[in-house]
Structures are given as structure tokens and as C-alpha cells.
Amino acid sequence: MKQAMFYAPIPEGEVLCGLCSHRCKIKEEKRGICAVRGAKGGR
Ligand code: SF4
Helix, strand or coil: CCCCCCEEEECCCEEEECCCCCCCEECECCECCCCCCEECCCC
């Protein structure tokens, strides 16, 4: 998996994706609504 741009780590080990208007909060080893971007190792 390639490290993404436009994200920020948030408390409780999740990451906040800022690439589109969904602004998904993604839990570790899960993916956002688009099923493309996901979280691994807090990134
Ligand atoms: S839908 Fe995908 S690109 Fe949009 S915020 Fe969620 S994870 Fe990021």
C-alpha cells in the first residue's frame, strides 16, 4: 500500500481522510466509503 496524501491521524488510532467531501474517519485495517483508501499503521 502506498502512503496517501491529504490525511491526518486522529485520536483512538483512526485517520481522517481529507481527499473528498466524505471526510471518512478510517479505523486501522479498514477502508473508507470509496473502498480504495484505507488505514494501516496509523497512516
Ligand atoms: S471516500 Fe475515500 S477518498 Fe473520500 S474521504 Fe473517504 S476514504 Fe477518502
